[in-house]
Amino acid sequence: MSELVIRDIFISIEGKEILKGVNLIVKQGEVHALMGPNGTGKSTLAYALMGHPAYTVTHGEVWFKERNILELSADERAQLGLFLAFQYPVAIPGVSVANFLRSALNAKRHYENPNDKGIPIPEFRKLLKEKMDLLKMDHTFGGRYLNDGFSGGEKKKAEVLQMATLMPEIAIMDETDSGLDIDALRIVSEGVNALRGPKFGVLVITHYQRILNYIQPEFVHIMLDGHIVESGGPDLALHLEEQGYDWLREKAEPVGI
Amino acid sequence: MSADATILEGIGDYKYGFSDPDTSVFKSSKGLDRKVVEQISYIKGEPEWMLDFRLKALKHFQQRPMPNWGPDLSNLNLDEIYYYVRPAEKEGRSWDEVPNTIKNTFQKLGIPEAEQKFLSGVGAQYESEMVYHKIHENLEQQGVIFLSIEDGLVKHPDLFREYFSKVIPIEDNKFAALNSAVWSGGSFIYVPKGLKVELPLQAYFRLNVASIGQFERTLIIADEGSQIHYIEGCTAPTYTTDSFHSGVIEIIVKKNARVRYTTIQNWSNNVYNLVTQRALVYEGATMEWVDANLGSKVTMKYPSCYLVGSGAHGEILSMAFAGKGQHQDAGGKMIHVAPHTSSKIVSKSISKSGGRTSYRGLLKVHKGAWDVKSNVVCDALLLDENSRSDTYPYIEIDEEDVTIGHEASVSKVGEEQLFYLMSRGLNKDESTSMVVSGFIEPLVKELPMEYAIEMNRLIQFQMEGSIG
Numbered sequence: 001m002s003e004l005v006i007r008d009i010f011i012s013i014e015g016k017e018i019l020k021g022v023n024l025i026v027k028q029g030e031v032h033a034l035m036g037p038n039g040t041g042k043s044t045l046a047y048a049l050m051g052h053p054a055y056t057v058t059h060g061e062v063w064f065k066e067r068n069i070l071e072l073s074a075d076e077r078a079q080l081g082l083f084l085a086f087q088y089p090v091a092i093p094g095v096s097v098a099n100f101l102r103s104a105l106n107a108k109r110h111y112e113n114p115n116d117k118g119i120p121i122p123e124f125r126k127l128l129k130e131k132m133d134l135l136k137m138d139h140t141f142g143g144r145y146l147n148d149g150f151s152g153g154e155k156k157k158a159e160v161l162q163m164a165t166l167m168p169e170i171a172i173m174d175e176t177d178s179g180l181d182i183d184a185l186r187i188v189s190e191g192v193n194a195l196r197g198p199k200f201g202v203l204v205i206t207h208y209q210r211i212l213n214y215i216q217p218e219f220v221h222i223m224l225d226g227h228i229v230e231s232g233g234p235d236l237a238l239h240l241e242e243q244g245y246d247w248l249r250e251k252a253e254p255v256g257i
Numbered sequence: 258m259s260a261d262a263t264i265l266e267g268i269g270d271y272k273y274g275f276s277d278p279d280t281s282v283f284k285s286s287k288g289l290d291r292k293v294v295e296q297i298s299y300i301k302g303e304p305e306w307m308l309d310f311r312l313k314a315l316k317h318f319q320q321r322p323m324p325n326w327g328p329d330l331s332n333l334n335l336d337e338i339y340y341y342v343r344p345a346e347k348e349g350r351s352w353d354e355v356p357n358t359i360k361n362t363f364q365k366l367g368i369p370e371a372e373q374k375f376l377s378g379v380g381a382q383y384e385s386e387m388v389y390h391k392i393h394e395n396l397e398q399q400g401v402i403f404l405s406i407e408d409g410l411v412k413h414p415d416l417f418r419e420y421f422s423k424v425i426p427i428e429d430n431k432f433a434a435l436n437s438a439v440w441s442g443g444s445f446i447y448v449p450k451g452l453k454v455e456l457p458l459q460a461y462f463r464l465n466v467a468s469i470g471q472f473e474r475t476l477i478i479a480d481e482g483s484q485i486h487y488i489e490g491c492t493a494p495t496y497t498t499d500s501f502h503s504g505v506i507e508i509i510v511k512k513n514a515r516v517r518y519t520t521i522q523n524w525s526n527n528v529y530n531l532v533t534q535r536a537l538v539y540e541g542a543t544m545e546w547v548d549a550n551l552g553s554k555v556t557m558k559y560p561s562c563y564l565v566g567s568g569a570h571g572e573i574l575s576m577a578f579a580g581k582g583q584h585q586d587a588g589g590k591m592i593h594v595a596p597h598t599s600s601k602i603v604s605k606s607i608s609k610s611g612g613r614t615s616y617r618g619l620l621k622v623h624k625g626a627w628d629v630k631s632n633v634v635c636d637a638l639l640l641d642e643n644s645r646s647d648t649y650p651y652i653e654i655d656e657e658d659v660t661i662g663h664e665a666s667v668s669k670v671g672e673e674q675l676f677y678l679m680s681r682g683l684n685k686d687e688s689t690s691m692v693v694s695g696f697i698e699p700l701v702k703e704l705p706m707e708y709a710i711e712m713n714r715l716i717q718f719q720m721e722g723s724i725g
Contacts, residue, residue, distance in 0.1 A: 050680050053672065078682035086680075090673045094695025103691065104681040111682070145695070162681065 002065050002081065003027040004049075004170045004201070009060030011041070011048045017058070018044045020226035028169050029198040033212055033237060034205045036223035037245055042205045043087060045223075046174040050084040051077050064170065078104075079111035083168030085159040087175040091147040097158060098128060098142035101165050108166060131164040135191045152179035160191045167195070171202045177211035189214030209241040222248055288336045291315065294438050297341045301407055301441075306418070314427045314437030321431040327617065328555045328584045333529050338501050340439045340472070396454065402447040403458060406474050409445025416447060420478055424507035424535050424563075433533045436472045436505040443473035443504070446487065448514075453484040457519070457705055473504045479514040479542075488708065490521040500528040502553075508536035510544045512566065517545040521708060523552035523715060526582060530556040540566030540595075547703050549576040550585050551715055559617060561590035564598035564626075571600040576700045578716070579612030579644070588618040588635075588649075593626040593659075604635035605697050608644035609720075617649045620661065627658040637667045638696050640689065690720035 004026045011019040018041045026032050036042055048055040049062060051074035062069050069077050092100065106118040119127075128142055135157050147155055156176050163171055173192070177185055192202065192215050204215055212220075212234070220236040221228050222245070229248050230236065286293070294315050298308040323330055396403070402413060410417045427437045448454060479485055502524060510516045516536065524530050530553040536544040546560035562571030573589035591600035606614035616635040637646035648665050670692045678688035693716055694701070701709045 050676075052676050073685070074676055074679040075682050075684045075688075078680055084680050086677065090671070090677045092674060092678065092692060092695050094698030095691055100678075100681075100691065103687070104678075104683060107682040107684070107687065145698075166681065 001028050001198075002169050004082070004203075005061075005063040006045075006049070007061045007063070009048070009062065010058045011044055012056045012058050013044065013054060018226055019048070021060070022223075022226070022228055024203075024221065024228060026170055026201050026203050028201040030201045030219065031196065031215060031217045032201075032203045032219045032221065033217040034203055034221050034223060034228075035207065035209075035237060035240060037207065040223045041226045042223055043174050046084055046087075046172045046203075046205055049077075049172060050074055050082065075107070078166075078168075079108055081169035083163050083166060083171040085156075085163055085171065085173040085176050087178065089147045089150075089155050089159055091145070091149075093145050093148045095146050096143050097146050097161070098124075100146050101128065101142075101162060104162070104166060128165065131161055134164060134194055135161055136187050137161065153181065153184040156180055156188055157184065157191075160188050164191060164195060167200075169199065169201065171200070172205065173202060174205045175207070176204070177206050177208060185211060186214060209237050212237050224248055287339055289315070289318075289338075289340050289435075289439065293340050297439060297441065300341075303410065304414070307410065310422065310427075311438050311440075314434045315439075317427050318431060318434035318438055321434060323431060324557075327557055327615070328586045330529070330555065333501065333555075335501075341441055399452055400449040401452065401454060402445065404445045406440070406443040406445045406476065409476065413445070413447070416478070417445065417476070420507070420509055421476060422507070424509065424537050425505055425533050430533060432503045432531045433505055436474060436503050436533070440472045440474035440505065442471070443475040444477070444487070445475070446477040446485070448477075448479045448483040448485045450480040451482040452480075454486070457486040457488045459488040459490070471502045471504070475504070475506045477506075477508045477516065477518070479508070479510050479516045481512045482514060483511075484515040486517040486519065488519040488521075488705070490523070490708065500525070502528055502530045502532070504532045504534075506532070506534040508534075508544065510536055510538045510542040510569075512539045513541040514539075515543045515545075517547065518560075519547040519704065519708070520549065521704075521712065522548075522550045522556065522558075525552060526554055526580075528553045530558065532556075532558045534558065534560040536560075536562050536571070538562050538564050538566065538569040538571055541568040542566060543570045543572070545572040545574070546589065547574045547700065548587065548589075549578075549700065549704075549712065550587050551578045552583075553585070554582065555584050555586070557586045559588050559590050559619070561592065561619075562600065563592045563594060564600065565594045566598075567595045568597045569595060570598065573600075573602045573604075574700045574703055575602070575604040575616075576697050577604075577606040577614045577616075579606070579608045579614045581610040581612060584613045584615070586615040586617055588616045590619040591621070591631060592619075593622040593629045593631070596625065596627045596629070598626060599630040601631070602633045602635070603699060604633075605700055606635070606637045606646055607640065607693055607696065608637070608646050609640035611641075611643040611645075613645045613647075615647045615649060616665075617651075619651045619653070621653045622656050622659050624655040627656050629656065629659040630661075631659070632662040634662075634664045636665070636696070638693065639667065639669050640693075686720050690717045693720060 006022055006024040008021050008023055009019060010017060010021060022045060034042055044055060048057055057070050064082060065080050067080065102124050109116040109119065129139060132139055132141060137157055147158060150158060159176060176188060180188060189211060204211065204217060217234055220232055220234060222230040229251065294311050298311055404412065422437060425433050427434050477487060508516055508518060522530060538544045544562045548558065548560055550556045550558060560573055564571055571591050575587050575589055577585035577587045579585045588604060589602045591602065602618055604616045606616060608614045614637060618633060620631055620633060622629050633650065635648055639646060646667055650663060670689055674692050675685065675688050678691055679685060683691065694713055701712050704712060
């Protein structure tokens with residue numbers, strides 16, 4: 001059973017400290033929600049965990065499968081079984097969704113078995129169709145250029161399609177719910193739920209309770225100003241929905257400072 | 258690691274080149290004078306008019322100064338070049354007749370398979386002369402002429418003389434004059450009225466002798482309402498002394514005919530590749546140049562369309578890739594002479610490791626050419642800080658009723674794109690090559706499948722270890 005262990009990490013962007021000592025453990029089989037208002041460092045955590053070069057980890061460790069992944073490049077982290085569903089996926093004009101996904105899948109297979117010859121094309125097509133059906137996507141989607149001219153909803157679906165195809169052990173979903181209408185949210189959530197099981201752990205990052213009605217977490221964490229200030233069960237999200245963040249702010253910033 | 262290691266197999270030959278023992282039957286002395294030209298003409302058993310033509314061209318070449326614009330040609334020593342090499346006694350008609358060393362070379366290039374699958378005829382140029390030439394019987398019966406340029410002159414003297422050098426005169430430029438003086442090898446093609454040749458005809462070129470100049474000359478005549486696609490793909494072994502390739506391609510696209518001419522140029526990185534390509538496009542006809550320049554040290558190549566008939570249409574899809582020490586000066590020219598003519602130029606260039614690409618284009622609309630539409634898009638992709646890309650668009654409009662579009666962009670492979678692809682498990686090189694493949698996709702998708710695959714392999718190969 002693999003687990004992603006985040007130990008006391010501090011992260012800066014261009015010299016500005018954003019995360020100030022975060023601890024978190026996400027295990028395979030678990031669904032965690034990370035909530036908090038805008039600008040508190042949730043997305044920073046997501047990017048840094050995946051290895052974005054602009055984010056500097058100034059202190060702390062992140063362990064996954066007996067490796068301190070902070071020493072690894074983004075592709076190596078992905079090959080170990082980590083995945084990030086982007087909030088703002090970039091367009092890669094001229095590269096079809098299908099070709100891209102097949103290359104990514106083959107890179108992973110090759111990592112797991114250096115003698116792997118790559119997934120046979122008919123098998124890949126079948127797999128991709130299954131996953132597209134899961135997300136109620138038209139099959140022509142595979143031929144479109146990756147994120148090029150996609151609507152907001154299509155981009156998010158494409159992220160979940162990639163996740164479903166690559167089958168990571170631990171996924172981080174960075175505000176996948178933002179920009180989705182209620183139908184798309186339901187479809188995307190069903191897609192994520194279909195992946196749930198003992199081999200899949202996920203950290204769902206969101207501002208809103210809404211997505212958590214569909215993807216029900218076992219653990220909820222609240223981030224404020226670069227710290228996780230509260231952790232609990234699903235009730236915490238509901239409590240937050242009713243009370244807002246102010247009670248936590250008061251708790252996090254004792255009077256007098 | 259590589260996502261698709263098998264794809265890179267067999268590409269090593271492109272990198273290092275391979276050269277067979279020099280079995281050439283005849284080689285002229287280095288350098289160029291009247292004697293060399295006379296010798297070439299004599300060996301080929303040419304009629305008097307052709308010798309006169311060659312000598313006139315030689316004179317013009319000698320008088321004409323080197324071009325003082327564009328890439329640096331100062332290291333090109335024209336006195337150190339062999340202007341004529343003849344590899345074997347006669348042209349092969351069937352594969353069995355082709356000498357073994359030459360066959361081996363072609364096998365390394367994968368020609369027989371290509372022929373079986375895609376081609377209706379093969380003219381393979383080895384050094385300066387056609388050694389293997391075959392045409393699908395079916396096409397021959399329909400009246401298609403697909404011969405070496407030398408055989409075209411012998412077997413169809415009137416047709417040959419009517420069109421030869423009519424599209425590109427001796428005086429056009431210094432290197433067209435040079436080619437006119439020493440041309441050897443190339444194809445002669447005639448497609449009769451109304452005939453649509455569905456499968457592409459193709460020729461491969463390869464340089465095999467150090468410092469050999471290759472001066473192929475191709476003449477294509479597409480008669481009214483006909484259609485043809487001609488492909489040339491070039492690879493060359495690497496040598497320490499500079500090599501030189503200077504071809505002339507002339508195409509006549511008659512009323513309502515359609516011609517596509519595709520080049521995949523992958524000369525080794527010591528070759529000067531200075532080529533003149535031009536088409537005369539008549540009423541309602543369409544000419545398409547698909548031009549991919551991957552190799553060579555310096556390339557100067559601007560395929561052009563003279564739109565001389567009402568409703569004529571020209572297209573140029575140009576791709577250039579410049580790595581370390583390479584300068585690709587490519588683009589195209591559209592000359593609108595008649596009304597209701599339209600043209601499109603799409604240029605995609607990629608520079609890496611200090612390589613340099615230039616888009617050089619001319620759009621000219623003559624007086625009397627009204628209702629003209631033209632669109633030019635040139636996109637450049639830079640893979641690192643040391644590389645360079647320039648755009649030189651020349652536009653000369655002498656008529657009012659014209660619609661012109663021009664867009665140019667320069668972009669870098671973005672950190673965000675790389676991070677996105679790498680976060681899916683592709684390494685940095687694979688991610689870069691994927692962005693690059695996507696960038697040139699609009700051109701690659703116009704190629705026959707086998708060439709598209711080869712092009713993607715070449716790009717992947719070029720990307721290996723390119724950054725980071």
